[in-house]
Amino acid sequence: MDRTDAELIAAARNGDPASFEPLVKKYQGRIFATARRYARRESEVEDIVQEVFIKAFQKLDGFRGEAPFEHWLMRLAVRTCYDFLRRHQRNRETAFTELTEPEIDWLDRFVIEPDHASEDADAARELIDKVLSRLSPPARLVITLLEIEQKSVKEIAQATGWSVPLVKVRAFRARAEMKKILTRMTKDKYL
Amino acid sequence: MNVNELHAKLIAAARKHPPSEQVPYAFEKRILSHISGRPAPNIWALWGRPLWQAALSCVAITVVCGLWSYGSRPKPDSAESFSQDFEAAVFAPMGEHIEDAW
Numbered sequence: 001m002d003r004t005d006a007e008l009i010a011a012a013r014n015g016d017p018a019s020f021e022p023l024v025k026k027y028q029g030r031i032f033a034t035a036r037r038y039a040r041r042e043s044e045v046e047d048i049v050q051e052v053f054i055k056a057f058q059k060l061d062g063f064r065g066e067a068p069f070e071h072w073l074m075r076l077a078v079r080t081c082y083d084f085l086r087r088h089q090r091n092r093e094t095a096f097t098e099l100t101e102p103e104i105d106w107l108d109r110f111v112i113e114p115d116h117a118s119e120d121a122d123a124a125r126e127l128i129d130k131v132l133s134r135l136s137p138p139a140r141l142v143i144t145l146l147e148i149e150q151k152s153v154k155e156i157a158q159a160t161g162w163s164v165p166l167v168k169v170r171a172f173r174a175r176a177e178m179k180k181i182l183t184r185m186t187k188d189k190y191l
Numbered sequence: 192m193n194v195n196e197l198h199a200k201l202i203a204a205a206r207k208h209p210p211s212e213q214v215p216y217a218f219e220k221r222i223l224s225h226i227s228g229r230p231a232p233n234i235w236a237l238w239g240r241p242l243w244q245a246a247l248s249c250v251a252i253t254v255v256c257g258l259w260s261y262g263s264r265p266k267p268d269s270a271e272s273f274s275q276d277f278e279a280a281v282f283a284p285m286g287e288h289i290e291d292a293w
Binding site for chain 2: 017018020021024025028029030032033034036037046049050053054057110111114117119120121124125127128131132143147148150175178179182183186
């Protein structure tokens with residue numbers, strides 16, 4: 001019979017690290033998906049996920065069981081990803097690298113007929129990745145959580161540890177930052 | 192170009208392409224080996240190291256002070272006058288008391 005999360009956590013707390021393995025197995029997919037939103041290279045993604053689970057194991061005593069383990073783990077993952085962004089903010093792309101031909105085609109199509117520029121296109125995904133990689137760490141985190149994952153301000157505040165007003169301020173600034181980047185990206189070509 | 196529309200379009204594109212949940216083979220084993228190989232933090236060991244470092248620094252300071260005081264001690268010829276001055280300073284109040292008593 002499968003043991004519940006609470007039983008596995010209790011066993012891991014009592015000095016049985018093997019009980020932590022089913023928890024890792026159960027949630028690692030979601031943590032990988034979260035980490036892939038912030039890191040491009042697979043080696044970096046693996047490092048983030050490893051850090052999340054090691055931190056989770058070390059801080060297991062701090063888990064009070066008031067919320068599901070998954071929520072607690074996701075909070076830890078978001079904070080670890082934010083730390084990763086801050087550590088690597090010097091490596092952030094400061095200038096737009098050449099847009100690829102499919103990306104330029106997609107933008108051309110968007111300029112002529114915005115409705116015909118498909119969101120399903122790989123070029124659109126690559127473009128948004130490039131734009132996100134140019135944002136500052138707080139802006140990137142807020143845009144990802146608020147607009148892409150469609151979380152509420154309150155949920156973001158809980159996940160990041162920021163206050164609700166701070167999330168709102170950072171969301172406002174993040175949108176302005178993104179608009180500036182998009183304007184700069186399209187200025188040379190279309191304006 | 193409508194930048195707001197482009198923003199909305201790109202965000203929609205990001206929503207339509209959620210990142211993969213794919214996990215490298217036996218990743219959980221790697222986590223477990225890290226957790227199992229990591230010794231539990233020993234509170235005595237955590238305190239012991241800084242205390243040893245502090246003790247060594249104290250010994251070093253003591254040796255330096257000892258050497259410095261040994262090096263700057265008064266010369267033998269001035270030792271007599273120093274002892275006389277010291278004795279006078281110590282017995283000065285006593286002498287005053289005696290004079291007052293007489």
